[in-house]
Amino acid sequence: MRIVQAGGWFPDPAQHSVEPEMVARAVAEVADYQQRFERDPGRARVSLAGVPHALIPTAIVARDLPSALAKRDDSQAVALVLHELGVLIGRTHATAFFEDRGIDEDDRLHRVLTGPAHFAWAGFGDVNLLLMDTSWDVGFAALWESVSSFSAADAGSRVRSCHLQVGYASGWLSEATGQTLHGTEIACRAEGAHRCRFVIGHESRIHALAQDPRMHKDRDRYDVLPIHAVRAD
């Protein structure tokens, strides 16, 4: 199985294939890691593999906070805040995971493929990969879609709403690849699309990638690669 599209987006598709066992390895490793989710109310601590977390209702992030800030007439501010929050969470999760599991920079494809599984475990949404260019330089790019983004499901208005998810994806993939990647949402369920679609690429190319027709094809024209996060047991 390949994420590579027939039609040759990639210079040499044979060098950029993702085999099913690569996905299975990524999904299994994240599932094993996620077994270390712990809650200790006596100490008021929630942690994942030793990284402290705080539980926040998704409706607050998806609906109530944007609504509260919109009343201040600053909708751009909330998009920026949520995006940057997502970047920081994605980077933090990725850094902790790679360090804990001893996944070094030479194992970049594995680092990339664990991102979608962790994304689901963190409650941000499911992930299907539609395209990925595994040039390990400014050419790196990924096209993700999600049908279960909570930001879209709980959005209070019909606008692109998955700023947190885009930030998380770009933050994880930045840590995975060692590149400074940015992301943008090019379709969102909150505005009526069937699925949310995220483009992630190098900061110097993200605007061009977002406009690229190869990112906007109908779903059945991609070799869709689902990353099904599953429990370890």
Ligand SMILES: [Zn+2]
């Ligand atoms: Zn969305």
